[in-house]
Amino acid sequence: MQSFAGKVAIITGASSGIGRALAQQLAAQGCHLALADIDAEGLEVTTAPLRSPDLRVSTHTLDVADRDAMHGFAEQVLAHHGRAHLVINNAGVAVSQTIEEMRYDDFEWLMGINFWGVVHGTKAFLPHLLAQGEGHIVNLSSIFGIVSVPTQGAYNASKFAVRGFTEALRQELCHTPIKVSCVHPGGIRTNIARSARFYQGVDGKSDAGKAAARFDQLARTSAEQAARVILDGIRAGRPRILIGADARFLDRLQRLLPANYPRLLAKLLIKS
Template identity: 55%
Template sequence: MTEIDGKLAVVTGAASGIGRGTAIALAKRGARLAITDLDRAGLAETAARIEALGAKVTTYLVDVADRDAVYAFAQEIETSHGGADIVVNNAGVAQIARVDELTYDDFEWVMNIDFWGMVYGSKAFLPQLQAKGGGHIVNVSSIFGLIAVPTQAAYNSAKFAIRGFTEALRHEMKGTDIQISCVHPGGIKTNIVRNARFLQSTQATVREDAASGFDKIARTTPERAGETIADGIARNKPRILIGFDAKLVDWLQRLMPVSYGKIMFRRESSVLTGQPESKQQGA
């Protein structure tokens, strides 16, 4: 069991969605929160909800893609709070384009936030956990870290890499009191698609169709996702699957490790690209 009550939990990307849900769920279990994001107003809203629960919270504007900023933030947490006990590397963005259309600029944008942001957060805080002799690092991957999907090459690359990094770190921490969890959410009703980058040529209606299509298939609320992550932390679960869809994808990937696409893609990619299924290629 990881003790949450009274511990200092850092959550990145906490101004919205899963990060907000996780910060609130940890606060309900007695954690003190240090929450970060780029979205000042959203962060203030999360902080207000945490304070309404009677829990302590501090907010920090940190770009997780900025290595120096993440290390400066970790130093601040060390100085002001005596170091972190629980670190949830959650901040993330999505990008929607086929590989032949994907620009390097967009690819690097996703990798810098989703992958490198997670690496910086893990490496900057690990020494604090090691000095304390325990703690928990939680890295948020996706079901797209278990299966790959057309139009998601950049996001898939980041999320598979998060899983690889996190599982390697978990093996390295074996025999210590530092727990490592990798989270694979299914569809969670958040702003992820609404905030995603599409091709510059993409019409606004395609973006809106994709976002509202995603809202229809994303069945889990961010609050429930946060509760599942907090439960997973408390129970030291190395792999935290969120939602029935995530369990289904995990099972399907084991059953059909190469040919899962025959069953999976058409619906998923049409939602993400906003195109009717008949226009989808590949799969």
């Protein structure tokens, strides 16, 4: 996809952070949008400045964990826009808790959104992309889909699962015109830490406010920068899109020390 002008992009999780920045940048490049999120008010904040006579922007209040709702969403998008070219499965949440203490309902809530949301979005739009003979599916994993860290067991599981799912999808579609990208951001300054179900920090302390402030300090990349890297990656047809020096460093560390990086990171993180 060399140009986004006149295309139709679907973005889940468009009320905040990376999803909102993607919507803004795609709109600026003349791309029609179908924006979905569970947060209807946030969707309106994203959408209001984007509306223009030349651009078709539809908004959809949607829980990506709800399979039927996602398939209904795909039907609505096709009825409204007629086509769909770019599907960005971006909605995501975090839980900060040790595996020992983690409640099943928090684990299931996170997997419903981060993993099943990606599966639902992919399966709901894929038949249309194949019939149309063009399209690009972009699934948001994380650098935490490449390396694990303490207290992020559920998040790690979901993002490793998104990577496995997306890489298999890419293999299955390699003889079709449909492109598939998996995105692995490092720390991006968004609302993700503030919206997390937070119980336990890596340092063993439970202070959600401090942890979110620390996340903002450590996260060097803005949502706007992240969106630019993702759109460049889509244009270039990159299968794997890493965002930020932190993500590139941790990716190399994992390849260099696949068996020993967990001990190294645990020492670093739990001490600090």
